[in-house]
Amino acid sequence: MSQMNQPDLIGIADVAAKIPAFLNKIPNLLHGLKQAYLRTPNTPTGLGMAFEKAVLRNPDGNALLFEEQRYSYAHLNAWANQIAHFYLSLGAQKGDVVAVMIENRPELIATVIGLAKIGVTIALLNTSQVGKVLAHSINLVKPFAVIAGEECRVALDEIRHELAIAAGHFHWFADQDTQTDAGQAPEGFVNLAEKIDLFPKFNPSTTGSVQGKDGLFYIYTSGTTGLPKAVIFSNGRWTLAYGTYGHVLNLNQEDVMYCTLPLYHATGMVVCWCGVIAGSSALAIRRKFSTSSFWKDVKKFDASAIGYVGELCRYLMDAPPSEQEHGHRVTKMIGNGMRPNIWDKFKARFGIKEVLELYASSEGNVGFSNVFNFDNTVGFSPTPYAIIEFDKERNEPVRDTKGHCKRVKKGETGLLIGKITRRSPFDGYTDPEKNKSVIMTDVFTKGDAYFNTGDLVRDIGFRHAQFVDRLGDTFRWKGENVSTTEVENMLTEYDKIVEAVVYGVEIPNTNGRAGMAAITLQPGSELNEQDLKQMVSTFKQCLPAYAIPVFLRIQQQVETTGTFKYQKNQLKEQAFDPQKTDERLLVLLPNATEYCELTQEIFNNIQAYQYRF
Template identity: 80%
Template sequence: MNQTTQHDLIGIADVAAKIPAFISKVPNLLSGLKQAYLRTPNTPAGLGLAFERAVKRNPNGFALLFEDQKYTYTELNQWANQIGHYYLSLGAQKGDVIAVMIENRSELAATIIALAKIGVTAALVNTAQTGKVLTHSVNLVKPIALITGEECRAAVDEVRDTLDLPVDRFHWFADQATRQHPGRAPKGYINLAEAIDAFAKFNTPTTQSVKGKDGLFYIYTSGTTGLPKAVIFTNSRWTLAYGTYGHVLNLNPDDVMYVTLPLYHATGTVVCWCGVIAGASTLAIRRKFSTSAFWKDVQKFDASAIGYVGELCRYLMDAPPSGLEKGHRVKKMIGNGMRPNIWDKFKERFGIEEVLELYASSEGNVGFSNVFNFDNTVGFSPTPYAIIQFDKEKNEPVYDKKGRCLKVKKGDVGLLVGKITSRSPFDGYTDQEKNKSVILENVFKLGDRYFNTGDLVRDIGFRHAQFVDRLGDTFRWKGENVSTTEVENIVSEYSKISEAVVYGVEIPNTNGRAGMAAITLLTDIELNDQDCKDMAADFKKNLPAYAVPVFLRVQKQVETTGTFKYQKNKLKEQAFDPNKTDERILVLLPQTDAYCDLTADIYTGIQAYKYRF
């Protein structure tokens, strides 16, 4: 859990000291805020419109860099237009959904822009999904087509018969530079690079008809029922991020932002990319994050800004010093999850001047951004919110005698809730029951409504906060939200396991929480060495890498409450410390293919950061 000091608390004098450096950003920020807030649900808005404006501002400047590929704003716009015209010719209409499963590369960027321009909602499928989870994610949003890259085709082929799509709506991009070499489509797929070739390159006629209330994309987030939830991200919400985060970053056409975060997540495709489009700057992307290639790419692309999550920062800090980490143009970074204990060290080592840490969630209505460039904070929020007292044991807010919530004092930790208003609406999930479960009513007075973020934050003053922890049935690991129920379902399918309880535990020197499963075996069953290998293989096959449990605790029986809820608090407190239980604990060490018993020596090694999880 993050620690705070008196030094972290912010007052008027602290803000006043930041004003001189902030003034240079004001004109650009005011322009952004005008676009963000002077809008209605029926105002033309969104990524497509903003991108076309960027094309006019910087037609011959580079919009996108990937590997050795380079596309100017004009070229990327023409490519997107051809994709858009093609789908319009198939009868695609505003409000339709198309599922997109492509790794970070040029084809993904062009596709997202194209669908934004024609008002089709892009369902940005996590490229790590397979099997039942993938089927659920696609069918949930009722798409009219699916676009996949060759790199994801095997996962699609595996579940193709379970997808609710016409046989002629499976579209495909080769895993190469398809503008130059379209490739040859496998049987059962339409080669999208070839199909669009005959279509016009001028702007689609639909961009101005896309309104703020219209869906831009679905982003998938873990839920408590075990399968991903599809969160609708409207054009209005993207415009809000564009007008705030995008303009605070203050990029210009000479800037290049390097992003290794997956574009199926909001941090990459909303936060980072909106800053690039706001500045008519260049987006440089990599398929997947690589510690060893990071600073090489920064130099190659001449990057001046980077996108990050906390885990990425830790990996870079853990890497041995390199001459490439100095002498670059990077002075700004934007993202979330920077740990307070490395904040200053990171800035000093890599020459960073501005950390635009922020807080937001795909489904939420409250956001913070570090506009004043303070250290150790998710920043300032202009949106209406409250930080309320929360009882972790009862897992509910603290109420006064009148049944109203109580705000925390400055310096204290509480539950963050966002007030639902016309200017900060809650767009919600596809699941209406889920929507009801995250809305708190009559919080401070009769009739008010707040979105429950499920996050504990610290009030450090002047409408600034520090992120502390996440509540509920998800935890964060490797920069991803992990659904405990989804993992429980997969773990419980192993032949010798009757029941599993999954929770997150903290490992020293890492971000977030690693997965741990307390498992109960079938009667008179023991786990042998082959089981330890088979379980690891089974979990890796059926779960994304970040969701595979790092620890297993073998229990005789699962403890539950009187209402049959799992007793997770005790399990979390004992974590994987062998001194706190006499039950068997297994660990999946990095770069291994089997669980092994967690010995005293291994436990000591984990505490000493001998193993890099």
């Protein structure tokens, strides 16, 4: 199809038709953009300051809802202040790091606000992590202290001997409403709820000294080196998200945002909560997403907006229709990964008017937001970027005779890169070598610099794009980015596996790619019935559930490094189709505790959506 007659391309006339609906957002959006862009690295700004302003605007209004608990802005602020004063008393100061491992519940939110107010960088640990991966994630950021919820304590206890943290700095919250009952701390942990109760509730004097350049979060992303990378998320970057995504949502004091996304990821912690703080609205949270409870909770909390990722939308669409999904006041949703094939159906079934799809990465400097409410797009970007031609076979950008990259034409797909400027800085990783590997220079002119997102997107016009695919040694499954190298390293922990090649494969009617591993066994060994169960048990001890391979392929040998990339491409293409290989295929079916043989019948049933992965 030529670029001129592709129906989803956007032109000036299409944007003009959206302007009337967009006009009522403009005052709020301009207010947000002013805060986002009229800042420097030295400007006092950030989450702590924005939250204190929201408290002044709506002290008695609901700030946080969880299960049967309700917290006003004034109450939540006072609680956070006690946490801030406690850590100040320990000598914590701006630039220190505290690692936090608590599931979605009020203790996590109060902790984040309190630490943000004193300029401490909060390492948001993935609550699914265990073993070597968890120890690596904590040691990587050299924390002053670690705060664990009781629900995560066992995982922390197992690796605490590997951590260089002072004995008295292992802090703990009971797995209950600690504002009414502090609980009894286990041996080796300090009861944080008891300690903070002795400290004042007024705002600390440090909030105004936190600047844009100061770190707010460490958010962990899948690392191609085999273990998670810690990405620094500065207060300035948070303010950019607050001024853009936060104000595009256009929430007010009557609104409630329901978020079931894990708050150790930026979509939940930054994007969803930004909009709430900007509108002095209420954030309603749940520990983990539940299809059966989703619309019940929406009604219980009287939610008017929801946060999403593509997988969440698919689960809701798969569920049988119920009375609960009607009669609510949700009209807006914000997130990423909504699949084009369900976009219209989702809006129609659940009564959604605005899908604020967005594109951003924890480490990147370029973002898109669907401010004009078009369908099937990650939206519009005000930040400087380019979409350039990319050769997938060579796995590199196409350059002309002068060595410069070439922009794609409207309607075409290419590699998304973000220009690094003073207003669009690249904050980077903890690893300087990793920073070098993702910065492209001399892209269009000598001396320019761009951040390589590693994502292929399609230019659909008027600074709008569609997400197409992710490059590199990661794949996305269950809303999480998975490092193939990390999984490869962990699979070889099983005695019989000597080599593993991990890659993502598409399963019909699912989002992202499921993990598949081509494994080579010890010479002379085979996988027996006991192995099929034992492998799952072993993998669960060292990998989060979403990273455990769904499919295994038993190979005689792995290709040598020289042809490794080609081999991986061929493995991806053959995927788990029994007709494309004579090698043994295994599958971990939904809710199963062991792998089973992937027969032609099972393959056909997967294709026919008989299993819900």
